[in-house]
Amino acid sequence: xxxxxxxxxxxxxxxxxxxxxxxxxxxxxxxxxxxxxxxxxxxxxxxxxxxxxxxxxxxxxxxxxxxxxxxxxxxxxxxxxxxxxxxxxxxxxxxxxxxxxxxxxxxxxxxxxxxxxxxxxxxxxxxxxxxxxxxxxxxxxxxxxxxxxxxxxxxxxxxxxxxxxxxxxxxxxxxxxxxxxxxxxxxxxxxxxxxxxxxxxxxxxxxxxxxxxxxxxxxxxxxxxxxxxxxxxxxxxxxxxxxxxxxxxxxxxxxxxxxxxxxxxxxxxxxxxxxxxxxxxxxxxxxxxxxxxxxxxxxxxxxxxxxxxxxxxxxxxxxxxxxxxxxxxxxxxxxxxxxxxxxxxxxxxxxxxxxxxxxxxxxxxxxxxxxxxxxxxxxxxxxxxxxxxxxxxxxxxxxxxxxxxxxxxxxxxxxxxxxxxxxxxxxxxxxxxxxxxxxxxxxxxxxxxxxxxxxxxxxxxxxxxxxxxxxxxxxxxxxxxxxxxxxxxxxxxxxxxxxxxxxxxxxxxxxxxxxxxxxxxxxxxxxxxxxxxxxxxxxxxxxxxxxxxxxxxxxxxxxxxxxxxxxxxxxxxxxxxxxxxxxxxxxxxxxxxxxxxxxxxxxxxxxxxxxxxxxxxxxxxxxxxxxxxxxxxxxxxxxxxxxxxxxxxxxxxxxxxxxxxxxxxxxxxxxxxxxxxxxxxxxxxxxxxxxxxxxxxxxxxxxxxxx
Amino acid sequence: xxxxxxxxxxxxxxxxxxxxxxxxxxxxxxxxxxxxxxxxxxxxxxxxxxxxxxxxxxxxxxxxxxxxxxxxxxxxxxxxxxxxxxxxxxxxxxxxxxxxxxxxxxxxxxxxxxxxxxxxxxxxxxxxxxxxxxxxxxxxxxxxxxxxxxxxxxxxxxxxxxxxxxxxxxxxxxxxxxxxxxxxxxxxxxxxxxxxxxxxxxxxxxxxxxxxxxxxxxxxxxxxxxxxxxxxxxxxxxx
Numbered sequence: 030x031x032x033x034x035x036x037x038x039x040x041x042x043x044x045x046x047x048x049x050x051x052x053x054x055x056x057x058x059x060x061x062x063x064x065x066x067x068x069x070x071x072x073x074x075x076x077x078x079x080x081x082x083x084x085x086x087x088x089x090x091x092x093x094x095x096x097x098x099x100x101x102x103x104x105x106x107x108x109x110x111x112x113x114x115x116x117x118x119x120x121x122x123x124x125x126x127x128x129x130x131x132x133x134x135x136x137x138x139x140x141x142x143x144x145x146x147x148x149x150x151x152x153x154x155x156x157x158x159x160x161x162x163x164x165x166x167x168x169x170x171x172x173x174x175x176x177x178x179x180x181x182x183x184x185x186x187x188x189x190x191x192x193x194x195x196x197x198x199x200x201x202x203x204x205x206x207x208x209x210x211x212x213x214x215x216x217x218x219x220x221x222x223x224x225x226x227x228x229x230x231x232x233x234x235x236x237x238x239x240x241x242x243x244x245x246x247x248x249x250x251x252x253x254x255x256x257x258x259x260x261x262x263x264x265x266x267x268x269x270x271x272x273x274x275x276x277x278x279x280x281x282x283x284x285x286x287x288x289x290x291x292x293x294x295x296x297x298x299x300x301x302x303x304x305x306x307x308x309x310x311x312x313x314x315x316x317x318x319x320x321x322x323x324x325x326x327x328x329x330x331x332x333x334x335x336x337x338x339x340x341x342x343x344x345x346x347x348x349x350x351x352x353x354x355x356x357x358x359x360x361x362x363x364x365x366x367x368x369x370x371x372x373x374x375x376x377x378x379x380x381x382x383x384x385x386x387x388x389x390x391x392x393x394x395x396x397x398x399x400x401x402x403x404x405x406x407x408x409x410x411x412x413x414x415x416x417x418x419x420x421x422x423x424x425x426x427x428x429x430x431x432x433x434x435x436x437x438x439x440x441x442x443x444x445x446x447x448x449x450x451x452x453x454x455x456x457x458x459x460x461x462x463x464x465x466x467x468x469x470x471x472x473x474x475x476x477x478x479x480x481x482x483x484x485x486x487x488x489x490x491x492x493x494x495x496x497x498x499x500x501x502x503x504x505x506x507x508x509x510x511x512x513x514x515x516x517x518x519x520x521x522x523x524x525x526x527x528x529x530x531x532x533x534x535x536x537x538x539x540x541x542x543x544x545x546x547x548x549x550x551x552x553x554x555x556x557x558x559x560x561x562x563x564x565x566x567x568x569x570x571x572x573x574x575x576x577x578x579x580x581x582x583x584x585x586x587x588x589x590x591x592x593x594x595x596x597x598x599x600x601x602x603x604x605x606x607x608x609x610x611x612x613x614x615x616x617x618x619x620x621x622x623x624x625x626x627x628x629x630x631x632x633x634x635x636x637x638x639x640x641x642x643x644x645x646x647x648x649x650x651x652x653x654x655x656x657x658x659x660x661x662x663x664x665x666x667x668x669x670x671x672x673x674x675x676x677x678x679x680x681x682x683x684x685x686x687x688x689x690x691x692x693x694x695x696x697x698x699x700x701x702x703x704x705x706x707x708x709x710x711x712x713x714x715x716x717x718x719x720x721x722x723x724x725x726x727x728x729x730x731x732x733x734x735x736x
Numbered sequence: 737x738x739x740x741x742x743x744x745x746x747x748x749x750x751x752x753x754x755x756x757x758x759x760x761x762x763x764x765x766x767x768x769x770x771x772x773x774x775x776x777x778x779x780x781x782x783x784x785x786x787x788x789x790x791x792x793x794x795x796x797x798x799x800x801x802x803x804x805x806x807x808x809x810x811x812x813x814x815x816x817x818x819x820x821x822x823x824x825x826x827x828x829x830x831x832x833x834x835x836x837x838x839x840x841x842x843x844x845x846x847x848x849x850x851x852x853x854x855x856x857x858x859x860x861x862x863x864x865x866x867x868x869x870x871x872x873x874x875x876x877x878x879x880x881x882x883x884x885x886x887x888x889x890x891x892x893x894x895x896x897x898x899x900x901x902x903x904x905x906x907x908x909x910x911x912x913x914x915x916x917x918x919x920x921x922x923x924x925x926x927x928x929x930x931x932x933x934x935x936x937x938x939x940x941x942x943x944x945x946x947x948x949x950x951x952x953x954x955x956x957x958x959x960x961x962x963x964x965x966x967x968x969x970x971x972x973x974x975x
Contacts, residue, residue: 480749485743
């Protein structure tokens with residue numbers, strides 16, 4: 030079956046499924062309300078969009094330079110950077126790593142690029158044990174179905190369906206409690222983190238300046254995937270580049286706002302290499318696979334190049350009335366909705382996928398919502414034009430030629446309308462029957478009746494002398510000038526790295542301006558200034574369900590910890606050695622106390638009731654905790670135990686994210702810890718009917734004690 | 737002012753009342769009307785279908801006829817966008833590029849023209865009914881015209897405007913999309929109509945006859961009492 034036939038079949042089935050339609054609409058309204066609230070977090074959301082689109086445009090316009098810079102900085106820290114020109118090469122690279130490392134069990138956090146290269150199928154066929162650990166992806170894997178929505182993989186399922194699935198596949202007791210369903214998955218997946226040999230992740234951003242990958246998530250599954258297995262592989266599209274680490278201060282809250290309607294997601298982690306000297310955990314090897322897979326073809330289309338600015342937030346799907354009525358499965362693509370309809374023809378062939386560009390009313394809701402201002406619905410128009418230019422449909426072509434020649438010729442127009450009027454009573458006889466040539470309309474809609482007197486008739490009947498018509502002289506016919514350009518010269522390169530870089534450079538040599546380009550306005554601060562640090566930190570942290578205690582001094586903080594130990598019934602604690610932990614935890618005589626400073630047994634850490642860490646900074650603007658593998662006692666201490674307690678001094682509280690990134694950069698310079706993470710609230714998921722459940726994979730509780 | 741009025745083909749043939757109302761309003765405001773009778777279509781259907789050569793061929797007579805106009809008022813948000821926004825794109829890199837840009841500057845969608853060019857909101861209309869307003873996508877998002885229609889409705893005596901939840905959601909017409917993907921178009925129309933029905937309004941109003949043609953077709957087929965009406969017809973209503 031062709032992709033189009035399958036699309037029409039599924040779209041027909043799902044538009045007729047009213048329960049499905051209702052569920053998606055309800056979910057999307059919840060998103061819309063949350064998002065509207067979160068946009069209020071920005072000083073000026075529209076300015077933020079302009080700034081973000083300019084940043085992305087700047088990054089893509091020198092993509093090759095950024096990729097080389099990333100490679101240099103990442104390699105310097107022991108990361109192995111691979112280049113894959115297509116799916117096959119990406120799989121080959123990954124299989125090579127897995128074989129050499131003698132991997133058997135693999136865990137994967139949500140990786141859309143791996144869906145693109147059908148990695149799971151190939152891994153399973155080769156005998157690997159692969160488990161998805163994002164809750165939504167895990168559910169879809171159990172259903173043997175691709176993600177329904179690239180941000181919310183199982184948003185189409187009811188609680189009942191998930192309960193049935195868990196009962197059937199995991200032998201779990203049926204339940205109608207979303208928390209219990211989440212806990213069933215948590216319990217099932219927990220052990221897999223401890224036993225997996227390799228973890229596979231994607232990335233939301235590549236930071237050229239520092240050689241880092243930034244991963245955004247809520248559940249903590251990606252953090253665990255990056256903490257425990259000995260080998261880590263990240264498969265990333267080459268377009269994910271951001272020039273500077275400081276750019277994250279804009280893109281992280283923006284991605285959260287547009288993606289899920291949160292002010293910021295729970296974990297935003299920047300990885301800088303495998304375990305570094307002096308660190309206690311993290312993978313021995315980290316491989317980053319940079320994937321082209323036709324991205325350079327999209328880059329070569331100067332008109333639609335901005336589609337590579339996409340941060341995969343999914344906002345365009347969430348507002349798309351087509352998506353809301355046909356659902357994600359109908360698309361048959363890795364990336365659904367408007368962005369999928371725009372890019373899939375570039376990634377998988379225009380003629381096979383042009384139907385997605387045609388199946389749009391061009392309403393523009395996507396373009397209006399896109400945080401990086403991709404001109405989505407105009408790109409659909411351009412895809413339609415390019416498809417026709419490449420291979421016009423003979424019948425349609427004839428019809429449109431006839432239309433064009435006659436519609437503005439009064440004599441022909443008049444004859445046409447007279448004939449239509451005559452045909453109207455005849456049409457009534459066959460309307461909506463299989464004989465009706467207008468059945469596509471009349472099957473569900475009454476055919477519009479022609480008015481007894483047209484506007485033109487009425488105008489003439491008024492008998493008012495009107496302006497003489499000008500003579501029509503034919504204009505010379507010229508062909509469109511801005512269809513995508515073909516590569517000008519054959520590229521000769523011996524390695525995929527050089528090939529991809531040459532493709533990028535070649536693609537960027539076409540600098541045709543984008544026709545619908547937005548006018549840039551002046552840059553200015555996009556997030557509101559923070560003035561009253563402590564109350565704002567308290568309010569923002571509590572909004573995202575973190576617990577915050579402000580203590581008068583060190584001894585009060587010590588007493589607060591002792592009180593927490595009693596009230597939470599902590600039996601076993603874990604911490605690392607540091608100035609504050611020594612003063613507040615180690616000196617208090619908590620016992621037993623697992624000290625992770627020299628390393629730890631993951632099973633033992635997992636069995637602890639709480640992990641107590643220090644941090645680098647607290648951020649008032651978002652209510653977040655900034656910590657690194659160094660200040661936070663490694664990668665796992667702050668995410669594996671069910672309760673994470675952070676102790677901080679008052680002077681560690683900073684106003685906003687830019688200040689946070691500045692501090693981190695000053696503090697660590699070139700000697701980056703392998704992990705820097707921004708934690709906001711306890712681990713959470715909204716994958717089951719968009720109901721927020723805490724403790725999806727990481728801690729169920731986050732407590733900040735400040736003095 | 738001499739106003740050139742562009743009447744799209746479906747207004748001419750299916751909803752001439754909307755066109756007549758617009759003409760009456762403009763004349764009543766003391767303007768002279770030039771109606772280019774020989775023009776039938778702006779060329780949007782082939783443009784949207786990807787047949788840009790054909791769209792250009794259809795659009796050239798329009799471009800030429802409107803060259804010397806002082807101001808062009810278009811009786812549809814959708815065709816208005818074609819003339820004002822998409823001609824520039826369609827003729828980009830063509831010999832008519834400058835002409836398309838010049839035309840763009842003097843094109844006005846009808847509600848935009850009344851409120852923002854003429855500064856008129858009260859036309860002395862009376863329409864004692866409860867109505868809800870459907871934003872046509874092209875007017876709303878390409879021309880950013882959320883306010884003018886509401887400013888006009890506000891001044892209509894006896895009229896009660898109740899906003900529907902899905903006011904800004906596409907109705908599902910989308911030109912040939914409506915017949916190429918009828919199941920999606922219908923589902924979208926159903927969402928719209930259900931949202932309008934929830935307001936308990938008697939009328940769903942819009943400044944786009946094409947959306948209304950699709951929505952009325954759906955409402956009639958489903959035998960629903962909710963009626964559709966073009967904004968201009970309300971603005972010429974008197975009790």
